[in-house]
Amino acid sequence: MPKPLLTARYRVVVRDAQGRIKYIEEAPSKSFILNFLYLWWLNFNLNTTDTISVVDSSGNQTTTTLTEPCGWWGWANSQTTQVGNPYAGIQVGSGTSSPSASSPYLESLILNGTSPGQLSYAFNDVTSPSVSSNPSTIQITQTLTNNSGGSVTVGEIGLATGLENYSTNTYYAALIIHDVLSSAISLPYGGTITVTYTLQVNT
Amino acid sequence: MGIHLSALVLVKDRNGKIVKRRKLRLHSATYQFAQFMYEMFTAQVSPSIQYSPITIQGMAVYTQAPSAQALTPSAGGVLYLVPISSTFGANGTAAQVMNPIIGLGNGTLTFSPSIAQLAGPILIYSAYSSSELTPNLTEASPPGAYANNPSISYASFYFSPAIFQNNTSSTVTVSELGWYAALYLTNPVTSFNTLMTHDNISPSISIAAGGTLTVTFTVELE
Numbered sequence: 504m505p506k507p508l509l510t511a512r513y514r515v516v517v518r519d520a521q522g523r524i525k526y527i528e529e530a531p532s533k534s535f536i537l538n539f540l541y542l543w544w545l546n547f548n549l550n551t552t553d554t555i556s557v558v559d560s561s562g563n564q565t566t567t568t569l570t571e572p573c574g575w576w577g578w579a580n581s582q583t584t585q586v587g588n589p590y591a592g593i594q595v596g597s598g599t600s601s602p603s604a605s606s607p608y609l610e611s612l613i614l615n616g617t618s619p620g621q622l623s624y625a626f627n628d629v630t631s632p633s634v635s636s637n638p639s640t641i642q643i644t645q646t647l648t649n650n651s652g653g654s655v656t657v658g659e660i661g662l663a664t665g666l667e668n669y670s671t672n673t674y675y676a677a678l679i680i681h682d683v684l685s686s687a688i689s690l691p692y693g694g695t696i697t698v699t700y701t702l703q704v705n706t
Numbered sequence: 707m708g709i710h711l712s713a714l715v716l717v718k719d720r721n722g723k724i725v726k727r728r729k730l731r732l733h734s735a736t737y738q739f740a741q742f743m744y745e746m747f748t749a750q751v752s753p754s755i756q757y758s759p760i761t762i763q764g765m766a767v768y769t770q771a772p773s774a775q776a777l778t779p780s781a782g783g784v785l786y787l788v789p790i791s792s793t794f795g796a797n798g799t800a801a802q803v804m805n806p807i808i809g810l811g812n813g814t815l816t817f818s819p820s821i822a823q824l825a826g827p828i829l830i831y832s833a834y835s836s837s838e839l840t841p842n843l844t845e846a847s848p849p850g851a852y853a854n855n856p857s858i859s860y861a862s863f864y865f866s867p868a869i870f871q872n873n874t875s876s877t878v879t880v881s882e883l884g885w886y887a888a889l890y891l892t893n894p895v896t897s898f899n900t901l902m903t904h905d906n907i908s909p910s911i912s913i914a915a916g917g918t919l920t921v922t923f924t925v926e927l928e
Contacts, residue, residue, distance in 0.1 A: 507708025508735050508903065509743070535709060535927045543925055592747065604927060629747045632740035637819050639740030643747055664747060704740040705708075705733060706819055 506705045511535070511680055513660060513700050520693025532682050532700065534602040539679040542666065556607035557666060557675035558590045564608060567666070567675055589615045590676040591663055592627030593645030593698045599658040602681040609661050609681060613647075622647040622655055622690070637706055644699040649690045658687035662700045710926045711903060713883055720916030728911070730883065732903045732923075737819040739902040742887060808921045810870065811882030814906055822901050824882045870919045881910035885923060 511532035517525045541555045554566040589595075589612060597620070598610025615624045625646045632639035643662060649655050662680040667673070680700065690696050710731070717726040813825025872878045885903045913919045 506733055508711045508733055508739075510708035537927070539709070540925060540927065627747065629744065631744050632737065639735075639737060639819060641740060641744050641747070702743055704735045704743060706735055706817060 594661040714922040809884035
């Protein structure tokens with residue numbers, strides 16, 4: 504079987520409140536989901552009545568009809584959503600069920616905040632590909648801090664990209680990759696979890 | 707695990723008889739593909755993240771075969787992946803037809819991620835000059851939510867010139883296959899296609915005079 508055109512890996516690093524590494528998990532991503540194909544398909548379509556499942560900028564799960572010129576763009580790094588956005592870029596959740604290609608959301612997304620069960624999302628750091636490298640890779644990294652006062656369980660991670668309805672200037676996030684960790688992680692109060700997705704474009 | 711892209715090529719003679727059928731695995735992604743993926747997560751209006759010195763090898767094709775052109779987005783420029791018709795006009799217009807999703811060539815190329823064009827691009831169709839292959843537009847179909855093998859079939863894409871007719875009086879040889887994506891840049895305002903994959907076809911495929919070549923792209927989740 505030839506190499507896929509596009510593959511992904513994830514790396515999870517857990518640190519305690521003192522910054523000591525307590526756990527590392529690195530593995531190939533198993534689950535690009537159907538949303539990714541819908542976004543790809545978008546390039547070849549217009550005036551379709553088909554919809555894609557997304558999250559709006561308020562965090563509501565909804566659908567949007569791809570009837571307007573739309574595109575993938577950097578909702579993850581736009582100025583208003585650089586920090587504290589649990590929807591764009593790296594997502595983490597507490598669910599442990601196996602991902603389904605047709606399921607467009609994490610099982611149980613952990614929201615941004617300092618309340619029990621919440622984590623503080625930071626900036627999505629994205630590395631650019633190099634024209635001279637073969638294969639080319641892109642890394643998206645997010646470090647979340649547990650300021651909730653207690654431990655928080657992380658069982659699933661995901662990667663979401665942005666989607667814009669160009670004519671209405673409405674922005675959405677669409678999950679494209681969803682992975683379940685080998686076992687749920689209990690992140691202690693004051694600790695951090697750093698999640699990195701590496702997308703590799705193969706030749 | 708990952709994303710696979712393949713192409714089914716079907717050659718028929720002038721009488722509609724199938725003379726060749728081959729499935730090709732497309733596995734040579736260009737730097738543009740990586741750049742395109744990068745844009746998914748970073749393209750934004752803030753000048754704090756600069757595009758420069760990133761250079762996208764774009765192409766603008768209306769009356770000529772695909773050619774590489776350097777395009778350097780300016781600060782603040784947002785790059786969109788767009789429906790090809792919104793970039794190049796309504797279905798069936800010359801501009802749209804001339805910006806192919808599927809690129810065919812008669813050359814051979816030693817692959818490098820930095821390539822931005824086919825070695826010997828074949829002029830697909832032009833209202834303004836002689837043509838070698840004439841496309842036929844076909845209908846679109848959405849991705850299917852199949853249990854373990856979701857896929858999109860490009861065969862039925864609305865704006866893909868998936869069927870190519872040889873209206874010349876001689877055989878046309880195809881030895882290269884490329885996939886292009888339609889993009890739109892806000893600064894400077896530019897609509898263009900860019901080469902995402904390139905693969906040599908060996909042995910090459912011959913389309914006899916009056917014959918047709920059907921190319922079906924399929925994207926699959928593995």
